[in-house]
Amino acid sequence: MKYSYAINVVVPIPIDGFFTYSLSKSEFFKIKIGSRVIVSFGKKKYYTAVVFEKHENFDIDYELKEVSYLIDEPPCITNEQIIFINWLSDYYLSPIGIVLDAALPRSFLIKSESVLKKVICDKSYKNEDYDYEILQLFENNEEILVNELVKIFGFKVLKRISALIAQEILELNEEIYTKYKEKTIINYSLNQSVDLSKISLRSDNQNKVLNYLNENINSSFSRIHIQDVLGVSVSVLENLVKRNILLKNRVPVKRIYNSTEISRNELVLSDSQKDALNGIKKSFLANNVVNLLGITSSGKTEIYVNLIKEEIVKGNSALLMVPEIALTTQLSLRLSSYFPSNLIVYHSSISPNMRHELWSDMVNDNKPKVILGARSSVFLPFRNLGIIIIDEEHENSYKQNEPMPRYNARDSAIFLSKILKTKCLLGSATPSIETYYNSISKKYGFVELNKRYGNFKEPKIALIESPKLDNESFLSLSLRKEIKICLENNHQIILFRNRRGFSTFLKCKACSNVNYCPNCDVCLTYHISENLEKCHYCSFSRVKQIRCSSCNLPSMELNGVGTQTIENELEKFFPKVKSQRLDYDTTRSKKKLKKILQDFSINKFQILIGTQMVSKGLDFSDVGLVGVIESDFLLNYPDFRSHEKYFQLIKQVSGRAGRSISDSKVLIQTNYPNHHVHNRIIDGNTKGFYQYQIDQRRDFNYPPFTRLAKVILKSKNINLLKLASNWFSKALRNNMKSEILGPEFPVVSKIKNNHIMNILIKMEVESLRKEKIRLFKLSKKINKYPQFKSVKLSVDIDPYN
Structure with a gap:
């Protein structure tokens, strides 16, 4: 079929490629590359799509749907963004619709919602108890989104909804909603139709408002502005509105560019x-x-x-x-x-x-x-x-x-x-x-x-031995002495531990059983403030178990060190010293994070205990000591980047010390004082560390000398997962020229009841594009086999984990 005017659009859904729609001549010349349109997709759904290509005299072998309507005349994305989105989709083997969905704010991606309306209005109607439970919600609502009912009753409600639609009790429609809400404020202005000479006001505050607005006769002002300038209450303004002397209107305002000028000396560079x-x-x-x-x-x-x-x-x-x-x-x-x-x-x-x-x-x-x-x-x-x-x-x-x-x-x-x-x-x-x-x-x-x-000196870095005995505090005697000296010198302290929670895990003294998450292959972390054991992968939580699930003895004890444990230990050794944690649990809101950082910067507390968040570019002027507690696990983690990550982490967290003071220190508690990474850190031989890592990667064929791709396979059935992983790894070896490693179970081999296996591919830089095309084609084949339909496969290009 031939169409005079057509466009290729990207729909923000996880499907590869463009979708083509026809449109009228006037629409074609009005619309631009990068503009948004509404298109019907499937039988009933409507989505926002973005125009990526325009065509005249377009030949295609099937009938095209028409564009429903245009949203933008000016484009919402630039031509350069279109090139960028295409590249990102191609390089990372991600459907272009998913890339577009990640790029645009959600409020730009208008889509239809399934809406239910009640046809029968008899309130006494009952079919079954469950149906009535749904129907009674319509007594105070003309329409309800299907998604809202799913949130209330779960996905099983869809069958009951279908029955009610079939019985013509409910009616289903698709309606398009915009998610963007304009910000408005209330403004007050003088009612110019009122004769001011005939108005008598007894209140001085009311007269102040009247005179101010009369002087600015053609302007309107927000409540906050009037209160700041005149110092009057809201009731004063509302009384004038009631008397029709002032007009009150809602006006749209921007949420951005609301900062005020701040004086600052010019930068003086060293x-x-x-x-x-x-x-x-x-x-x-x-x-x-x-x-x-x-x-x-x-x-x-x-x-x-x-x-x-x-x-x-x-x-x-x-x-x-x-x-x-x-x-x-x-x-x-x-x-x-x-x-x-x-x-x-x-x-x-x-x-x-x-x-x-x-x-x-x-x-x-x-x-x-x-x-x-x-x-x-x-x-x-x-x-x-x-x-x-x-x-x-x-x-x-x-x-x-x-x-x-x-x-x-x-x-x-x-x-x-x-x-x-x-x-x-x-x-x-x-x-x-x-x-x-x-x-x-x-x-x-x-x-x-x-x-x-x-010209402040870099901190002195020293290695100290981790406590060995079970009854010892994990804060070594050497570290506690340095904390005491630092506090006496009125300097602040950062203690770094890359584990949140009170204890890393609970372990039975009698049989050595450890409490694991029922959904994931990880130990539960104990949080003392809530008395909960939590999984940091799937959010499962439960009250702390006293009895062992294996031997049923009341012998569960705390093991490992988390940020909450450090906080408790500090209270024991330094009861008068104020400390605060900076981890995911304490910074769930932007305000809490901002308050902790501001309070530490003005010395409201002396010791900051944190996870990796404290190592990343924070600037505090008065930190005299940084203590690193139990980070050895990174040295032994099965990842070719583990030594690089450890080196970076220690150097970065060390850099929080002595930024505006001399004679600062960094103490690293470790069980591996002679490790070659520690040697490079202590002697400051950064170039030596990098050259050693580069030589190792060249010898073992890792980036930057190759490019990696990780294939991740997931299934709730572990035997099916093994079968699919072996089949796919064989297909990779038969069709690709790259080195294939695996399949293997990762360190955490089950998350949210999905078992996981990984296959690692080392691709030569020169043949990267061709090899990725082969990988992409193979990744689409696995679900064509009926036995592998339930296996989820994804590809991670240049993986970091």
């Missing part, structure tokens, strides 16, 4: 910072990507600010990416003092409505912006982007593991900089092995900053 800044600029003349290796507390942020300022002066925007949402809290306070009217903070935890407005503002406004964002900020619709800065580029948090798309935001940002023809700066005190190798092999520009800002 000689080392100036040299590094000049080195970066010179390197950008020859390289698109530059790596800044700056030791902790060397002042990399000040260099970032200088580079951003230069772009703003040129009329360009800048993107500064950080690996954790937590880091945006502290860094936004610093950046807002330099860029009060330009700063945008963008990440997945801001409200959907705020994300909608930020995105729209970037699409419609060419004003230079400073975007501070986490992983998802790489998808924004940039205009005139002058530089991308990726801080702490080595962090695993830049890699998304679940859900799809499993992209690395650092690597994606580097590719985006090529599309936008802009500069890209990678910053870290401990760059990834891949980045370091690309730097010394001159693929990237390379600049080093080896002096701390203010």
Whole structure:
């Protein structure tokens, strides 16, 4: 069939490829690449789709549906974003619909909802008790979303709904809803139709309001503004409204750009910072990507600010990416003092409505912006982007593991900089092995900053032996002595333990049985504040068990160390000292996180106990001691990156000490004082560590000398999983030229009742594209076999876990 006008669209669902729809001539020339349309999908559903291609005189061998209607005339995504989304989908083997769904704010992706309406209005009607339970909900509601009923009754309710529809008691329709809600405030203005000469007011406050609004006759003001300026109560305003002297209206307001100017002295760079800044600029003349290796507390942020300022002066925007949402809290306070009217903070935890407005503002406004964002900020619709800065580029948090798309935001940002023809700066005190190798092999520009800002010395790092006896405190005597000295010198302390909770696990003294999660292959972690054993993988929890589930004796005892345990031990040894935890449990809300960081920065408490969150770029001026407690497990973890991760973690957490004071210390409690990674940390031989790791990876054929793909297979039936995994690994060996490892069970081999097996593929860089195409085709075949229908298969390109 031939169509005069057609478009290829991407629908935000987990299906590969474009979908083609026809449209009229006027619609065709009105719509642009990157605009949104509503399309029917399947029998009844309607989705928002984004136009990726336009065609005239289009031939196709089946009948096309028509576009239902146009949402945007101006596009909601740019041409560069379309190139980027296509690349990301292709490189990470993710359906393009899933990539689009990850990129756009949810409020842009309008879709239809299944809505039920009651046809029979007789309230006394009863079919069965369960039906009546559904029907009585309609007594106070004209319509109810099917999803709401599923939330109340579970998925089994769908059969009962079908029966009620068949009996013509309920009617099912598809209706389209928008999720974006405009923010409004109440404004007051003078009613200009009122003759003020005839108004007599006894209240001084009412007269103040009247005079102020009369002086600004054509303006309206918010309640907060009037209260701030005049110091009157709401009741004063409402009384004037009742007398029809004031008018009250709701007006839309932006959620963004509400900051006030903050005075700040100009940045004064040290000689080392100036040299590094000049080195970066010179390197950008020859390289698109530059790596800044700056030791902790060397002042990399000040260099970032200088580079951003230069772009703003040129009329360009800048993107500064950080690996954790937590880091945006502290860094936004610093950046807002330099860029009060330009700063945008963008990440997945801001409200959907705020994300909608930020995105729209970037699409419609060419004003230079400073975007501070986490992983998802790489998808924004940039205009005139002058530089991308990726801080702490080595962090695993830049890699998304679940859900799809499993992209690395650092690597994606580097590719985006090529599309936008802009500069890209990678910053870290401990760059990834891949980045370091690309730097010394001159693929990237390379600049080093080896002096701390203010000429403060790096902390002295020492290894101390972990306590051996069961009745000993896990806070060793040496560590407790240093804590005491540090407190006497009025300095603060950070204690790092990469496990939250009170105890890592509960173990039976009599039979050595350990309490495991019933859904996952992991121990339950005890949380003393709630007296609960919790699984950190599936959220299963239960009250602490006293009796052993195996021998039934009341002999369960606590084992291991969590952040809550450290908190309890500190109370025992230092009862008058205030401490606070910084982990997932204590920072579930943005406000709690911000309060903990602010309180520590102004010395409201002396000891901060934390997980990896305390190692990532936080800047506190008065930390004199960092203690690392029981992190040896990383040295022995079965991952080719484990030594790299341990080195980075220790160096980063050490960098929180002595940022504005001299003679700071870092104590590492370990059972492996002679380990070669510890030797490199103690003697400060960073280059030696990196060269050793590079040599090891070259010898064993790991990145950066190859590219990895991990195939993850899951099933509730372990025997079926083994069968499918062996079949697929054989298919890979028969069809690919790459080295295939596995299948093997991972360290955690069951999550949420799904058993897991992994297959690792080492692909040569030169044949990467061809091998990924073969892998992609094979991954689509497994579910075509009836016996493997229930097996879930996914592919992770460049995996980090």
